[in-house]
Each structure stands twice: as structure tokens, then as C-alpha cells.
Amino acid sequence: MKNAKVIIARLKAAGFEAYMVGGAVRDYLRGVTPHDIDVATSATPQQVKALFERTVDTGIEHGTVLVLFGGAGTEVTTFRTESGYSDNRRPDKVEFVNSLEEDLRRRDFTINAMAMTEAMEIIDPFGGKTDLNSGLIRAVGQAEERFSEDALRMLRAIRFSGQLEFRIDTETLQAIKQHAALIRSVAIERIKAELDKVLVSRAPGISMDYMLETELNVYLPAGGLFALDWSRYAPGDEPLAGWLYLLHHNDKTFEEIRPYRFSNQDKQDLQRAVDASRLEAWTDWDYYHYTERQLKIAQAVSHQQEAITERQAALPIRTKSDLTVGGNDLMEWTGKKAGPWLKQWIFQIEQAVVVRRLANDKERIKDWFLNEYHRHT
Ligand code: ATP
Numbered sequence: 001m002k003n004a005k006v007i008i009a010r011l012k013a014a015g016f017e018a019y020m021v022g023g024a025v026r027d028y029l030r031g032v033t034p035h036d037i038d039v040a041t042s043a044t045p046q047q048v049k050a051l052f053e054r055t056v057d058t059g060i061e062h063g064t065v066l067v068l069f070g071g072a073g074t075e076v077t078t079f080r081t082e083s084g085y086s087d088n089r090r091p092d093k094v095e096f097v098n099s100l101e102e103d104l105r106r107r108d109f110t111i112n113a114m115a116m117t118e119a120m121e122i123i124d125p126f127g128g129k130t131d132l133n134s135g136l137i138r139a140v141g142q143a144e145e146r147f148s149e150d151a152l153r154m155l156r157a158i159r160f161s162g163q164l165e166f167r168i169d170t171e172t173l174q175a176i177k178q179h180a181a182l183i184r185s186v187a188i189e190r191i192k193a194e195l196d197k198v199l200v201s202r203a204p205g206i207s208m209d210y211m212l213e214t215e216l217n218v219y220l221p222a223g224g225l226f227a228l229d230w231s232r233y234a235p236g237d238e239p240l241a242g243w244l245y246l247l248h249h250n251d252k253t254f255e256e257i258r259p260y261r262f263s264n265q266d267k268q269d270l271q272r273a274v275d276a277s278r279l280e281a282w283t284d285w286d287y288y289h290y291t292e293r294q295l296k297i298a299q300a301v302s303h304q305q306e307a308i309t310e311r312q313a314a315l316p317i318r319t320k321s322d323l324t325v326g327g328n329d330l331m332e333w334t335g336k337k338a339g340p341w342l343k344q345w346i347f348q349i350e351q352a353v354v355v356r357r358l359a360n361d362k363e364r365i366k367d368w369f370l371n372e373y374h375r376h377t
């Protein structure tokens with residue numbers, strides 16, 4: 001909050017209006033530390049850039065400049081409205097306006113449409129504070145209109161319900177039911193980002209209940225898979241745990257959810273987590289063989305609930321390069337040239353060391369290896 005206040009003070013000293021807005025104000029009023037603070041200002045992006053030494057044009061066409069200050073980045077956005085939305089997802093044009101209120105009016109929900117001065121005074125033209133206190137997610141203005149403008153807002157309402165453990169206002173909920181099919185026009189990346197947030201929210205079950213009640217899931221890729229009992233799902237900080245839960249309880253493979261365009265890393269970790277989750281009990285070899293992240297994801301559906309970090313820290317080695325011997329040693333001891341045989345024997349040694357059948361000691365390994373080697377050749 002300190003950085004934002006300094007940025008606001010500097011904008012005001014230069015004759016502009018500036019406020020903290022959106023999620024940061026909501027979180028501040030809930031007594032939660034916001035993870036980032038957005039600033040809205042009457043200054044144009046060029047004027048913002050002229051006032052600060054280090055800025056990045058992260059979304060300059062939408063009026064957003066990232067101001068690097070105090071070891072962090074703060075997004076500073078010019079007051080704007082959006083209009084058009086002929087495709088239910090992207091405004092045809094973004095227009096700068098000179099009133100804060102107009103900027104707040106384009107925001108999705110009343111609880112997200114408040115501003116705050118650097119003296120912590122709240123500006124709340126749409127009754128966000130009342131809704132926040134009664135735990136309500138309510139669209140700013142006409143819900144139907146707002147969802148036709150940008151259909152992602154329907155999924156955002158559902159996401160905030162699980163994140164904040166709030167109810168969705170009746171009229172807003174009705175509008176989601178009516179317009180659910182519009183979600184098909186939204187880019188999959190935006191949908192996936194909201195679903196990921198649901199899966200790490202405090203109460204994913206609330207979101208999932210709304211998803212099924214509104215039938216929004218019907219219009220999502222693999223939407224049928226969301227219809228399951230989420231009450232046994234314990235959310236953590238890893239969305240992939242939720243995706244694994246979904247696959248596991250539907251008895252489906254990764255192929256089903258491929259349309260969500262997971263990164264290669266996520267895809268690999270999820271698939272390996274599927275494998276790990278199927279194992280009866282995790283041995284030292286499994287703790288070695290799978291990464292901490294993969295096992296953590298697997299725990300969403302596996303009975304193995306031991307502390308992964310501790311089990312991994314206690315392993316004799318963490319990677320092959322921790323071995324006291326390498327391919328060169330094996331070639332020297334046998335007088336044989338490099339070849340596929342090396343990899344196989346290194347693997348044997350690796351396994352023996354990990355499961356503590358063999359100490360990670362060069363002499364011990366040499367004795368063990370030569371003995372085994374001559375038995376097998
Ligand atoms: P979080 O804590 O999850 O970041 P947030 O409220 O900051 O929640 P963001 O997605 O970061 O959510 O958006 C910041 C603000 O921008 C919102 O509070 C809201 O005012 C506005 N906003 C974001 N997306 C939309 C949208 N699709 N339509 C209208 N307003 C939006």
C-alpha cells in the first residue's frame with residue numbers, strides 16, 4: 001500500500017486525480033492484505049510515464065502503465081470506459097474519460113467498483129460496501145447487459161463466490177442462467193485462468209454449485225466433468241490438484257481437458273501426478289523419481305499424505321549428479337568404451353543408492369558394481 005500511496009501523491013502533486021481501485025479496495029475493507037494494488041488516474045499514459053523514472057508499457061492501448069517503484073510494479077490505469085462489445089468479449093473501443101465514477105461504472109461487480117484515496121476515504125457510488133458486508137456479488141448496472149458486454153464476467157462472479165464465500169445476488173444469478181451460452185465466445189485462456197482461481201479458492205464447492213446451477217459448465221470444454229462431488233476436495237495453492245481431482249473422479253485422462261491449453265510443464269506435471277496417484281504407497285524411489293510439485297498434485301486424490309518436503313530432504317541423493325561415481329568411473333573400472341550399457345548401470349547404482357541398499361561412497365559403489373557387473377557378464 002505504501003508504494004501506491006507514494007505514486008498517488010506524486011500524481012496529485014502534478015495536478016491529477018488518483019485513487020486505489022478494484023480488488024485492493026475490496027480486500028482492504030475485508031481486512032485482507034491485497035496481493036497487488038491498482039491505481040486509477042486522470043493522467044494519460046504519456047503523462048504517467050513522464051512522472052516516473054521507470055515504467056513498462058504493459059497495456060498501454062488500454063491505458064495501463066506499470067510503474068516500477070520501491071522494488072515492485074504498480075499498475076496505473078487512466079480513467080476509461082469501454083464500449084461496443086459486439087462479440088461479447090472485447091470492447092470495440094476503449095475511451096479515456098475524466099471522471100472516476102465513469103471508470104468505476106465499467107467494472108464488473110459492486111464490491112470491485114470502489115475507489116480509495118490515499119487518506120483511506122472510500123468512494124462507493126454503487127453500494128459496494130453494503131454488498132461486501134452482506135456477502136453479495138452483484139453486477140454494476142444491468143446484469144444482463146454487463147454479461148452480454150463481456151461474458152467472462154459470469155465466470156468471474158462464480159469465481160468470486162468461492163474465493164470470498166459470497167452469494168451471487170438473485171438478479172445477477174438469473175442473468176448468468178439466461179446468458180450462460182455466451183461463455184463460448186470467450187478466449188479459452190481467460191476461462192482457464194478463472195477456473196484455476198476457483199480451484200485454489202477457499203470454497204471451490206460454492207463456485208462449482210453455482211456453475212452447475214447456472215449450467216455455465218455445459219458451454220465449457222469437457223463441461224460435464226465439473227458435475228461431481230467437490231466436498232472432499234481440499235484446495236491448496238496448486239490449481240493442477242483440482243484438475244487432477246476432476247480427472248480422477250470422472251475416470252478420464254488428460255486428453256479430455258486438453259482444450260484448456262495447459263503449458264507443457266503443467267501437462268507433464270499433471271500426467272506424472274496421475275501416475276503417482278495410482279501407486280499403492282510411495283517408496284523412497286517414488287519420492288526421488290517424482291518432483292515435489294508432482295507429488296503435491298497427486299495428494300489431491302492419493303492416500304499418501306506424508307510431508308513430501310521432509311521425505312525428499314531425507315533421501316540419500318536428490319539427483320543423479322549427487323552420485324559419487326559417473327560414467328567415466330565405470331569405463332575406467334571395466335576398460336569398456338562408452339555405450340548404452342553405461343546408462344543402464346548408472347541407473348542400477350542410482351536405484352540402489354536411493355533405496356539405501358548401497359551407500360553413496362565411491363569405494364563401496366566400486367565393489368558393488370564390479371561384483372554385480374561380473375555376475376551379469
Ligand atoms: P484478485 O484479487 O483475484 O486479483 P481483482 O478484483 O483484483 O481480484 P482482477 O482480475 O485483478 O480482479 O481485476 C482488477 C479489477 O478490474 C477488478 O476488481 C474489477 O474492478 C476490474 N475488472 C477486471 N476484469 C473485469 C471484467 N472482465 N469486467 C469488468 N471489470 C473487470
Ligand code: MG
Nearest residue numbers: 022023024036
Ligand atoms: Mg487483481
